[in-house]
Amino acid sequence: MENKLNPSILTRRKFLQKSGGLTLGITALAAFPGMLATPREGLSTNGSQLTAWVNIQPDGKITIMNPAAEMGQGSMTALPVIIAEELDADWSQVVIEHSPNDVDTYGLERWGGRKIMLTVGSFTVSGYYESLRKAGAQARYVLLYSAAKKWGVPLEELKTNPSRILHPKTSQEISYGEIISDISMPESLPDLPLKDPENFQLIGSVMPRWDIPQKVDGSAIFAGDVRVPNMLYGVIERGKVHGAKPNLQNLSEIQEMEGIEEVVEMDYGVGIIASTIERALKAKKLLNIAWTNDTPSQGHGSQESFERYADLAGDATEKGKVLTEIGNVEHAKSEAHTTYEADYKNDYVYHAQMEPLNAMASVSPDGQSVEVWAGTQAAGSLSSTVAQVLGIEASQVKFHPQYLGGGLGRRSLHDYVIEAVKLSNAVKKPVKLIWTRQDDLQYGHYRPLSLQRMKASVGKNGGLLGLSHTIVGDGSNLLASGAKNAYYDIPNQHLEIRTVNNGIRLKHWRAVGHGPNKFAIESFIDELASDQGMDPLAYRQQLMHNHPRALATLNKASEMARWSEPAQEGRAKGVAFGERSGALVTGICEISLDPEKGKIRVHHFWMAVDAGTIVQPDNAIAQLEGGIIMGMSSVLQEQLTIVNGEVQQTNLHDYSLLRISDVPESMDIFLMPSMEAPEGIGEGSLPVVGGAIGNAFAALTGKRLRHLPFTPDRVKAALR
């Protein structure tokens, strides 16, 4: 379809794309109403010329592209809201579609200007905010330009109401849909002013999410729900030890089973392709595989690691990677009145997104092209990755993005997509790959187990002179996030990572290292405060008095939780502060304890959050609520253990997630009013949960919990 375009218009379009610094807001569909019959075809195949964020049809329907994965975080609504705000669109006429998988057009500038389509790190809304405001303003400008031309009036005299253009002087009015038939492309785009945030109509107001109606009637489509003609089912048996190589003992037996199309021997597993899922799963159970036993993770035992890690933390000859060196902690120690040292630990945790991994791929009979259906956080690199697997051009990979039944970092890897492609390539037919829950759990990529050695030097008056934090574990940068201390003024600081290699697959898990690191830092700060006989909140107020925004969240949360009033009999409150992806968060919780069962009960959570401008406040609160729940789940019960390289848990009966019976009676979350740039919300609340609960426990019992999760055995041991 795109070949039929008038070349002069194409040139102008290219010019506009360049002059705008971004894609033009209005697509060729608007300029060429004749193309309206096949809107998606023209957009998805040739992104370099026919790309844009907005498409308006004569009936007024406004289609806005969503470039990010929708995994529950709600950005598929939030991003179009930003465009619609500056476009001055009538939200009731907006329709949201997945954008084409075109990084140059729809990517986000990140990490030195490189464009990416990667939904991670809570940076989707904050990262796209300015560019999508511009895109919306550009689209509105083209509409104004066209109306000014049609009416022969100066553009400056035009105003808009949602989806309508007005010329007050002549009382003329036209809707966005009606102007489409008279659209004119401007020769250039001026530097367009953006709205004064005071005049926002959509940003900052409570609006329903686009995806929710489909998620209450069962019609939302996830990758596992996709069906195409002649589709087969794939499953893979992977080793109990990561990286072990299979040697299949009963190939012919499996091949002869009813409905088995193909057995695919891979370097770390055996794939089965069958006519139905139940046949594939039945064959999977009957596989007889001898596994190699020489992988790096062979011999790794998770719980034995802590002793080794502690030795490494204390080894004076060991030099790790130093991330912070301020002043001289050794000198501070020599001047200290009191010194402190404590180790904090955390076990491995598993993503446990509700939808086990899955993907569908259909390699063409000649092997030269492929279609992929998947829910992924990393759409931008999917095509090139898949192309490399097949040895074809990336342009021959057609990707159909789907909803993600949770991402949490796990779906930022392409392993499951590559597997689906390999299986399909073996039969040159569409294959839907399904991971069982056991596959997903045992062949996961986990948040690393680590040990944090905290040391402090405190002066005569109780002032914190020096803080040293040594992290020991596997996963290098995964361990680092959240360890740097940016809001407590401490004159001497040392932060170091000492790395080991256990051969276990590790990955970003919601908030990454912030969970373990903030737990260690916030617990330790609390210990120091109480040993000085100081209120832990007041102690923090002193330490962060030079950081007014962070301090404001502390003060607000204190007020919300009535910190100065004692908790009722048998309960206590705990506080923790953390920053993640730019959001500043103070959380306070109130707990009680069943000492016989070793069970901590969280009754209330109060939280004050400064994340700058909030695009979707109700959704932001929902994300923060969810982060508290996931935080509580990881802090109170989630534990993945490894013996001789083998993950010991098999399904959700022995990898325990927080259930509804353990939720607090109330959560009170306050978003600090702000005109500052938006910051990341999705991972903001989780990091403070461990510290808040642990500190409440210390306030209640006088005992410290220093090992995540706070299992009943550990709670009882601490009480002894």
Add this chain to the structure above:
Amino acid sequence: MPTYTLSINRTPHTVEVEADTPLLWVLREHLQLTGTKYGCGMAQCGACTIHVNGNPVRSCIVPISSVKAEQEITTIEGLSESGDHPLQEAWVEAQVPQCGYCQSGQIMQAAALLAKNPQPDREEIIQFMNGNLCRCGTYMRIIKAIEMAAKPLESHGK
């Protein structure tokens, strides 16, 4: 291979599958009723919850051979005519779902509760919903939505 006739969402369906095939796969992969989800395969998460004669059942552990022809199966697709069951409306009103994967099961479980106990208190809600996991952590809003839907009928305007 045996043939089974099932009444699903008040419509008869005939499928030819092995006797031990879990009802979940029959619904999802043979009949394309994909609103019911696979989460664990061992009745731990509740994502596959459907109704059999109005009772909430984990379809992942029900072999099709155990389903009788006269039993009425209801899935999320058949819970209401057009997504307007009071719980579905409350779910939208309270903006419950995030990733949404568990929510069909949550709603089916909650619908079975309200059918038996139209005005459950918070404790009854929590007890009845405890078998349904949500990794996004939407529990607070699930409780709120059930409480909203459980309001006296007259306040619904229906």
